[in-house]
Every structure is written in C-alpha cells, then in structure tokens.
Amino acid sequence: MSANPITPKNEILIKNGFVFDPLNGVKGDVKDIAVQNGKIVEPSKLSTKAKVIDAKGKIVMPGGVDIHTHVAGPKVNVGRMFRPEDKLHDTMTTRTSLLRSGGGFSVPSTFETAYRYAKLGYTFVNEAAMPPLLARHTHEEIHDTPIIDQSAFTLLGNNWLVMEYIKKNQPENLDAYVAWMLKATKGSAVKIVNPGGTEAWGWGKNCTDIDDPVPYFDVTPKEIIQGLAASNERLGLPHSIHLHGNNLGHPGNYTTTLKTMALTEGITTNKKSGRTQNIHFTHTQFNSYGGTKWGDMVSKADAIADYVNSHDHITIDVGFVTLDETTTMTADGPFEFSLSTTNHLKWGNLDVELETGSGVVPFVYDPKNSVFGRQWAVGLELALLVKDPMKCFLTTDHPNAGPFTRYPVITSWLMSKKARDDKMATLHRWVPEKTKIAEISREMSMYEIAQMTRAGPAKALGMSKTKGHLGIGADADVSIYDLNLKTTDVTKNPEAIVKAFGSAAYTIKAGEVVVKDGEVVAVDVPKFTIWTDADNFNNKEVTNDIVEKFLKYYSLTLNNYPVQENYAPHQQVIKAGPLAGGN
Amino acid sequence: MIRTASAPCCTLGEVENSGADPIIYENCSQVRTWQSGFLPLAMDFSRGDARYNPEGETAADEDILRRQECDAALVIASYPDAHFPVSSMKYYAQIPTIRIDPHETPTTDIVGVEEVLKKVKEIRAEKNGQ
Numbered sequence: 001m002s003a004n005p006i007t008p009k010n011e012i013l014i015k016n017g018f019v020f021d022p023l024n025g026v027k028g029d030v031k032d033i034a035v036q037n038g039k040i041v042e043p044s045k046l047s048t049k050a051k052v053i054d055a056k057g058k059i060v061m062p063g064g065v066d067i068h069t070h071v072a073g074p075k076v077n078v079g080r081m082f083r084p085e086d087k088l089h090d091t092m093t094t095r096t097s098l099l100r101s102g103g104g105f106s107v108p109s110t111f112e113t114a115y116r117y118a119k120l121g122y123t124f125v126n127e128a129a130m131p132p133l134l135a136r137h138t139h140e141e142i143h144d145t146p147i148i149d150q151s152a153f154t155l156l157g158n159n160w161l162v163m164e165y166i167k168k169n170q171p172e173n174l175d176a177y178v179a180w181m182l183k184a185t186k187g188s189a190v191k192i193v194n195p196g197g198t199e200a201w202g203w204g205k206n207c208t209d210i211d212d213p214v215p216y217f218d219v220t221p222k223e224i225i226q227g228l229a230a231s232n233e234r235l236g237l238p239h240s241i242h243l244h245g246n247n248l249g250h251p252g253n254y255t256t257t258l259k260t261m262a263l264t265e266g267i268t269t270n271k272k273s274g275r276t277q278n279i280h281f282t283h284t285q286f287n288s289y290g291g292t293k294w295g296d297m298v299s300k301a302d303a304i305a306d307y308v309n310s311h312d313h314i315t316i317d318v319g320f321v322t323l324d325e326t327t328t329m330t331a332d333g334p335f336e337f338s339l340s341t342t343n344h345l346k347w348g349n350l351d352v353e354l355e356t357g358s359g360v361v362p363f364v365y366d367p368k369n370s371v372f373g374r375q376w377a378v379g380l381e382l383a384l385l386v387k388d389p390m391k392c393f394l395t396t397d398h399p400n401a402g403p404f405t406r407y408p409v410i411t412s413w414l415m416s417k418k419a420r421d422d423k424m425a426t427l428h429r430w431v432p433e434k435t436k437i438a439e440i441s442r443e444m445s446m447y448e449i450a451q452m453t454r455a456g457p458a459k460a461l462g463m464s465k466t467k468g469h470l471g472i473g474a475d476a477d478v479s480i481y482d483l484n485l486k487t488t489d490v491t492k493n494p495e496a497i498v499k500a501f502g503s504a505a506y507t508i509k510a511g512e513v514v515v516k517d518g519e520v521v522a523v524d525v526p527k528f529t530i531w532t533d534a535d536n537f538n539n540k541e542v543t544n545d546i547v548e549k550f551l552k553y554y555s556l557t558l559n560n561y562p563v564q565e566n567y568a569p570h571q572q573v574i575k576a577g578p579l580a581g582g583n
Numbered sequence: 584m585i586r587t588a589s590a591p592c593c594t595l596g597e598v599e600n601s602g603a604d605p606i607i608y609e610n611c612s613q614v615r616t617w618q619s620g621f622l623p624l625a626m627d628f629s630r631g632d633a634r635y636n637p638e639g640e641t642a643a644d645e646d647i648l649r650r651q652e653c654d655a656a657l658v659i660a661s662y663p664d665a666h667f668p669v670s671s672m673k674y675y676a677q678i679p680t681i682r683i684d685p686h687e688t689p690t691t692d693i694v695g696v697e698e699v700l701k702k703v704k705e706i707r708a709e710k711n712g713q
Contacts, residue, residue: 077613081622084635092620094631101632102620109620109633141617 010476010511011036011046017055017480020447021062022390022455023469027447028485033060035476038511038526042472051513057484058505061450063123063477064407065468067457068242068282068317069398070329071113072127072141072152074134075358078348079107079327079399083362086327099520106326106399110144115520116405118147121479121504124458124467127152128242128282128397129193129331131352132159133554135185139529139567146523147514149467149477149572151530153242154187155331157195157224160354160553161545163217166227173545174231176537179577180546182237183535184562188574189239189461190232193331194246195224198357206334208247210259221246222263229264229278235534235577238273238462240280240315248286248335254300257287261307261314269313272580273462276312280460283319283397285379294371299378299435305385308392315460316386317393320379320410322402323367323427330400333357354553365402370428375401377435380413380420384442389451390459407453408501412494414444414452419494443491462574463530476511479504529568534577648674658682 012035019031034043034050070076080086083106092103093112102109108116117125130138130152142150156162156178165174178190196214197207203215210222229241245260247253261281269278281287288304291297308314328339333349336359340347348360365372379401386392394411398404412419417440424431424438432438444452458468466475483490483500490497503518510526550558615623619633627634629652647653648663648671655678656663664672 072617074613077616080620081612081616084621087620087633087635092632092634100618101628102618103632104620107620110617112620137613140614144614144617 010038011050012053012476012508012511012513013043013046013050014053014055014060014478014480014506014508017058017060018485019060019470020450021470022447022451023459023464024471026470031060033470033478035478035508035511038476040470040472040474040476053480053506053513055480055505057482057487059446059481059483059485059500060470061121061479061481062454062458062468062470062474063479063507063509064117064121064453065457065461065463066117066122066125066395066398066404067280067393067461068128068319068395069125069404070128070400071125071398072110072145072150073130073138075129075329075331075348075350075360076107076141077137078350078360079329080104080109082346082348082360083107083327086362098523106324106403107329110141111146114145114147114523118507118509118515118520119503119518120405120407120501121481121507121515122148122404123477123479123507123509124149124463126150126188126461129153129155129191129358130185130187131155131331131356131358132181132185132187133352133355133561135187135563136567139186139563142529143567143569145527147509147520147525147527149528149530151188152186153189153191153239154181154185155191155193155356156181156228157192157243158197158199158331158356160199160217161549162228163196163199163214163219163224164545166223167217167219171227171231171234173539173542174227175234175577176535176539176542177546178228178231179235179534179537180542182532186529186531186563186568186571188530188532189237189242190228191242191244192225192228193244193356194248194333194335195221195243197221197246198331198333201333201337201357202351208250209256210246210263212246221260225260225263225279226267229267233267233270233278236270236272236580237532237534237576238275238574239460240269240275240278242280242282244282244330244332245287248283248332249339251289251291251293251297254288254290254303257281257284257304258307261304261311264313265311267313273576274464275460275462277315277391277460278313279315281314281316283395283401284316285319285321285375285382285401286397288378288382297371297374297434299374299381299437301378301381302385302436305382308386309388315391315393315456316382317395317397317457318379318383319395319397319401320383320406321365321372321375322396322406322410323365323372323376324402324406325362325364326399326402327360328363328400329358329360331356331358333359335359336361339363353555354549367427370430370434373427373431374435376427377424377431377437381435381437381440383414383452384440384444389444389448390456392452393457393460394449394452405502408498411449411501412490412497415446415449415497416491416494417441417443418492419497422494446485476508478506478508480506480508526570528570528572530572530574531568532574532576533579534575536578648672654678656680658684660684
C-alpha cells in the first residue's frame, strides 16, 4: 500500500443531496458540500474545474466511523489462518488491474476488509484490541489495509506494571507508564478487556465480578478500571477508557455491568477533546443478560438502557448479533475457553507475556436456536431503548457478533418495525416471549442513524474536530447513498435500506472518490494511522521499572519493543497530556 | 501477483529440519495470511483468486511448473528436484531460480545463484562467532 499525499487537484462539489450531519445540526436539508485539498470548504472557494457530483434525491453523510472492530493484528490473523471454511468461493474476489484478490466471510483479508468498508461508506475504523507486544504486527496489517483511516487501542487492563502501580497507589507513575505504552505501541486509546480476568486466566482462573482479586497481584477489576479511568482523564486522552467488562456473555451478568458502569461516576471527565463520557462500555449486548443459565436467560437491556439514559459519563456500543456463522476473537481468554466448551469447535488460545492474552473460536449463531434469537433481540432492544443515539453506537464487535458487512441490514432493523417483525417470524418462538423486542415500536430516523454511525462515535473518540461531520475544515470523508427518503417509505420497504447502504453510490476519502456505484474505483488515496502521544514525563522510576521488567521477564529486549516510525509511514499524531499543555 | 511455488514442498517441519530460521518462516506465513486470507500451504492463485489446497497435492509441481505458468522460482530451504517428476524439472531447469538455503544440495547444481548460499553461510558463521 502506498498513500499519495493530498494533492490540490481534488476539488469536488456534491450538489443538491439530502445532507445528514448531526454534529452541525443538519437534518436532511438540501445542501451543497464542497471538497478541496482533502478538506470540506465553503462551496464558493472552489475553482470552476471542480468535479460535480449530482446527489439530487440521494443521502449525503460524513464517512462512517466504526468505534470498535477487529480487523488487524495477530488474533485476527489466527482467525483467518485456522478457518479455511470461512472462505467459501462466493466470499472470495478475483484480482483486477486495480484490486487485490482475497476474501473470507467473517475475517476477510486486509485488502478485502478495506474494500468492503469503503463500499459501505465507512472511512475510519478502530482496531479495538492491540496487544502491546504484538503492536508491530497490528501496524503491519494496518499498513496493508488501504483507503480507510485506522487507529488501534492498546490493551492495558491486564498489564503487570499497570496493576502494580495501581496496587501501590502511584498515580504519577501510572500516568507516565500509560503514556509511554501508547507511544511505544502507537496506540490511540486505553483498552481494557476483562480487567484482571485475562491475567487470572494464566492461573486457570477468571475475575467474574468487579471485586474478585487478581491472583498474585491482589488488585481487583474495580481498582483497575477506576485507576485507568482516572489516569485517562488526567492525561486528557482523546478517547475515554474503552472497556470490555467482566463476566461477558454469561446469563445474569447485567448486575456486574451496572456495577461496572457506576465505577467512574465520581471521576471528572476531561472534556478537552470534545467528548463528554469518561467510560465507553463496548459491545454491551453481551453484558445485558438476566436469568441464571441459558435456559432461563432473559433480556435486561431495559435496565442497562435506563442507566445509560440517566447518566452522562457513559457511552456504549451495541455489538448486534446478526445470526451468522462467524469467528469470535477477543483478549478475554477465559471467555473464549468457556465458549469453546459450548460448541466444541476449534479453539485458539494465547498468553501474551506480561500484558494480556487472547482466544479465537469459530461460532455459529444458528437463527433457529432460542438463545441466539434472544441475543439478537437484546442488541436491538438496547439500541432502541437508549433515547440518545449520541450515546449508543452501531457495531457488531466485528467479527464476534457478526461481520461488519451486516451493518446495512442492522440499519433496516433499526429503522423499520416491519423488518424486525419479519426477521422475528423466522426465529424461535421464545424470542418474542422472553424479550421485549415485539413491544418496542420505535423506528429510528436517518438523522439518528447518522448519529449512531458518524457523529456519536467520532465525538466519543474525541475526533469530532476532523471526523464524523461535514462542517468547514472537517476531513473530506463523505458517503452518498442512493435512497430518496421523500419518495420511499423505508419503514414499509426496508429492503431499500439494505440495498442503498450495502453499496454506496459514492464514497469519498480525503477528497478522492474511492467508491462509485458500489464498486471500488481507487485505492491509492491518502490513508492515515492515528495515534495518541502524551509521553513527556521522563519519569526515571518508571523507566527503571520498564527496564527491569524487560531484563527479568520479557522474551525480547527493550530496544526491539517500540514500534518504529516506518511502521506507520502515514501517521496523524494527536497530542495529549503534557504535550498538549496539560489539563 | 506472486505464485505460490514453494507451497507443497515446504512444511514447518521441513524448514526446521533444514536448519533455516523458523521465525522467518513464521513471519512470511503471517503476511501471506493477512493478504490472501489463508495459511500459505498448498495455495493456488492461478485463477485470479486465492484457493486453498485446490486439488490435493498440487501447486508448485502440477499447476505451476508443468503448465509452465511461472517465470522464475524462489526455493527456500527445499529440494524440489528430489521430489518432483522429470516433466516438471525440465522447465524448472530453464527458468531463473534463486535458492536460499544454508546447505549444499543437489539443487545447487541446477541453480546458478550460489552467491546467496555463500552469503547465508557467512552470516551464520558470524552469528555463531566462528
């Protein structure tokens, strides 16, 4: 992949589209959007040579922002490697003079991942779990993913030094270490996966509640979450902590979820980057179950949605179950083990030295099975019961609950009760009995969809200056869908949503047209790796601790650890912490 | 597009037995996995997309050498001339071939590029402090 620098030649005028731009309050008004040098500008600034796109009768939105997806890194590659059955011939594409061959249904090759995201109108996706020790591999895959901008979240919730600093109550050292780790791995945010639990998995144990102590380290998940959240806010990182909670995927876990969400209520949010939350609870669908076992599992999405509705310090993304055969992959090692004991398929497991672990298991969400049907309903309930779509984002935790290529059909379920009812009629009879999805009549508007997929995630990531909107100065990432809401009643005709959102009429990335009529037409466009630099502490004690850990325990030397500059040749660095002038 | 010429005759076990560095093998298998979607064993790109183990024991021999589809061969720690039929090796002997291997094998006689071999030997000697 090579990315051209942004050239002044790219001038585009998108005329007469119905524009949905929630961050600027534009609700489907007919407007012209002008693009110059990779940025959105006033239409009057354009020269007469600008390429004109007639968007009359079409939807114009900012490029999609995926806040949580697994598209690059070692465990993603394990998913590719050990599942040749995921690559049936209809999921594979042939090379052309422009495009690389590749494919796979749930875990596509990197190039194919980029093409598919671009076809959906997505231009910025966040790899949600980067093991620090394997950060280079993650960046290599990002480098081989053209078109879309990417960032990666650094896994810190089971890190030995993090736990030691929290136990010893040394917040200054924790700040310096977190900042060093983000820089060393070129990560953008603090990711926490099953805090303490993955480390406990090294002893064959787990932390299923926020007060379960981590073996040997003697800290609790509660202390890890609060410690890292406070550090995150002191550093003023663009995104809040990004949390995959304890006890994921088990019936009755909603009580743990509610306790976890309350942990950061007392922590002051650093609003410098424009976000308003201090915790992002990811793929919450998997953490919203009542009951005691799968037989009596019921949806508790209403309790979770009530909490989110009544608190401002939290955002969530859903993790919709799409009822497909897919591949689960997470740094939550103990969860993947318990999952593999339920379906007895393949199981991949890895311990990442002092840092984290991971597991990979293929999974078939059989639509006829009552449990998976209920999981499908929980996701939709959650999205429909959270009143403000700026707090609840559209994800499938790709590929864990389903591949991202299902976003268009999820959009149709959210916008049309008919689409939900039609789908439910094909599912197990317990789905309407044990969940409340049949009673929910809400049908989301296109503006709300734009909030869930563009404005909301961009704001929560602290990227709302440049991403997720079409105001002057924003990055010229635009998607155009051929769907006329004035002449088509999408609530009665949900297939129109699937068709239009499944293949964008145009996707524009950094001012260049990359997709036209659902086909990728350009790949050599500016693409950036975005990461956060808050490292200016020069804390001798922390440096000594890091050196000691490498001498004593790591399997490589410190010199070979940090990700070098040439791993991210096209990078955008967000300054935070002392580098951004402190708080 | 790189054709997978070494696929069927290069298993992890063979690489280890040959004395080559398994880390190098591991890295190139990772790259080819994220690029094609498959673990790079017994793969075929000849139809324009990546196919896994398409006809059983194939790829380098049947698909590529005998049908004369490749323009050159890169042999990493492997000895195709000891295993492939003469019909394939006739074409193999005609095309430019680069071999990377720390040991001398019968293939050395067919291949013109001995410099690589020597270089690898030198590096190994340096590494071992000889």
